[in-house]
Amino acid sequence: MSDTHLPLKIQIPNQGWKQFLTARDEMLAAYDKARVLSGKRAVQTGHGIVAEAEFRKWLINFLPKRYGVTSGYIISQGLPNSDHIFHYDVIIYDQLESPVLWVDENPDSSLSGRSMAIPVEYVQGVIEVKSALKKRNVEKAVEQLAHLKPLMAFTEPSNQPSKLYLPKNFFCATVFFELRKEDEMDFAALDALVEASTLRGFYGGYVLRVDTLDKYYSGKISLIMQDEDLKSPNKSLFFWATSKSKKVSEGLYLKTQLNHSESYFSEFAFDIIALLKGTYHPNVLSSFYGMGTTQWEAGHAADIRYFNPDDVKRYEEETEKFFGTKQSGTNSC
Known part of the structure; x- marks a missing residue:
């Protein structure tokens, strides 16, 4: 019997694409349980807190161990003590190099729920996590990310002795756990998100689940560039939709665009790694790991x-x- 094997080539769908999605399913299961329990309370915020915690937990398990994940604060030597310190849902930082300036302990929180203060030069990414994709939540997320502007104003050479700004490859993004049927026509949510498009390193967003779509579908919110202000023929956020145009300069307009696919969880996951490594390109797949759809598995090309x-x-x-x-x-x- 010959031991000769044909050279391997990329397969789509490839090994374990459905198994990779179990991490998404686990996040949503914990979120749904918290949402049911939160529904009995006067102030329904518990599911949002669980969403943040579950997303951080997934990142901790998924990312290479070089990267730490925490909620907390970003501290710069260039800001005065009188300035307010803002809290961020998810901070990804270089935990092999970074000191932790202080820890806000909460006896009711797990280790992943502690808030830590990280020096600005070691922060690689910030992600704001919200329960549902809707205008109000998007505005809150964008407002929070906008607090980073003073730390984005410049990039510093690597040999700068005292770092004051976020690193060159820093990125920021938004995550929403669901798009509900009641918000299907809330196109203003995309209009609100395009306001973040001018932030340095803004990636866009990801939606874990979309009501009425098949089990494995999730949404990806990308930035698109156009040379003119084109109107958006939106019908539903469940199909595909774009925001209003934001004029950046003469002949350059930015929009956010929402699409849905079964492969978007894996794309988003490996985009994060590419962003951290500085190899991300918006028009190139960051990895083929986890790539697959039920349509491809059934033999359909589209x-x-x-x-x-x-x-x-x-x-x-x-x-x-x-x-x-x-x-x-x-x-x-």
Whole structure:
């Protein structure tokens, strides 16, 4: 029997793509439990706190051990003591090099729930986590990220003895645990998020779950550039949608765009690693690990779902009338 093997090549879907999604499922299960329990309280904030904690827990398990994950504060030697110190949901930092200036202990919190103060030069990324994608939550997330502007104003050479600003490869992003049916037409949420597009290193956002879409689908909010102010033909945040244009300069406009796919959890996860390593490119897959969809597994080269099944049915009926024969091969769901 020959031991000769053919050279390996990238496979899609590849090994373990559904298993990789179990981490997302675990985050959502904990969030859903907290949301049910929170519903019995006068002030319903418990599920939001759990969302932050579960996301940090996942990052701690997923990221290379060089990177620490905490909630807390970013401290710069360049800011006076009179300035307010802001708290961030998720700080990713170089834990091999960074000292921890202080720790806010909470006896009711796990180790991953402690708030730590990290020197600015060791902070690699900041992520704001909210329960649901809606205008109010987006505005809060953008407002919080905007507090980083004084620390983004300049980049410093690596041999600068006293660092005052965030590193060159710093990134920031937003995460929303769900997009609910009641917020399907809240296009203003994307308009609010585009305001963060001019922040240095702004990645966009990720939505863990979208109501009414299939189990594995999640949403990715990306930045797109255009050379003119084009109106957005939005129908639903459950399909795809874009924000209003934000003019950056003459002939340059930025938008946020929301799309959905079963592969977006893995794309988002490995984008984070690429951002931390400084190798991220918005138009290139950061990794093929975890890449797969049920459509690909069924042998389809593209997604065969349709936004509006009634439109598909009407198209089939009109086509049948025109050609006089029933058309086959059109799939709807």
